[in-house]
Amino acid sequence: xxxxxxxxxxxxxxxxTVKVITxxxxxxxxxxxxxxxxxSAFWDDQTFNWRYPTRxxxxxxxRHMFWRYLGNELxxxxxxxxxxxxxxxxxxxxxxxxTWQRKGPGTAEAVKGRDNWLQKSERNLFALHEYLxxxxxxxxxxxxxxxxxxxxxxxxxxxxxxxxxxxEKSFASQYTGCRSRIPTSGHRRSVSTMGxx
Numbered sequence: 001x002x003x004x005x006x007x008x009x010x011x012x013x014x015x016x017t018v019k020v021i022t023x024x025x026x027x028x029x030x031x032x033x034x035x036x037x038x039x040s041a042f043w044d045d046q047t048f049n050w051r052y053p054t055r056x057x058x059x060x061x062x063r064h065m066f067w068r069y070l071g072n073e074l075x076x077x078x079x080x081x082x083x084x085x086x087x088x089x090x091x092x093x094x095x096x097x098x099t100w101q102r103k104g105p106g107t108a109e110a111v112k113g114r115d116n117w118l119q120k121s122e123r124n125l126f127a128l129h130e131y132l133x134x135x136x137x138x139x140x141x142x143x144x145x146x147x148x149x150x151x152x153x154x155x156x157x158x159x160x161x162x163x164x165x166x167x168e169k170s171f172a173s174q175y176t177g178c179r180s181r182i183p184t185s186g187h188r189r190s191v192s193t194m195g196x197x
Contacts, residue, residue, distance in 0.1 A: 015087035077114035
């Protein structure tokens with residue numbers, strides 16, 4: 001497992017830092033704060049308006065959707081969760097996070113030290129829990145035709161990108177093999193958020 005690292009996010013400013021977190025160094029207080037950041041950042045997001053039109057009436061389901069994303073990312077050895085902190089009265093306050101996923105050739109070698117049997121077991125248990133949760137407690141605010149349409153668009157886009165010759169290779173050489181991720185319903189591509197305080 002990679003150890004957490006901390007670096008100033010802005011040159012010359014010591015009050016802004018970023019840290020890589022994993023399942024092992026993400027206590028409930030931190031993950032709860034990250035869920036607050038994500039839900040507030042996407043509260044009025046237009047894509048959520050048409051996929052989950054009544055989500056404001058079901059805040060627990062809306063929050064759980066982001067927990068599913070974050071939980072998967074913290075357990076995936078190919079994904080780095082990077083948290084931005086501001087220093088306030090000597091205390092680090094998480095104000096945003098992003099996720100980066102290793103892509104392209106050399107991924108298996110690069111993430112070798114980030115995975116183990118316990119983490120694999122946790123991933124399987126998390127997947128089982130989420131499957132049962134989705135079956136027993138479906139999100140009542142979900143508008144399935146819109147969610148299915150977005151999933152189809154993401155799948156088709158990914159297929160087109162995979163057909164492009166040398167796309168991953170050229171992308172990896174430009175961005176050291178990492179790709180920013182953006183949140184989607186069910187087919188999560190990324191989360192990059194700065195939440196309201």
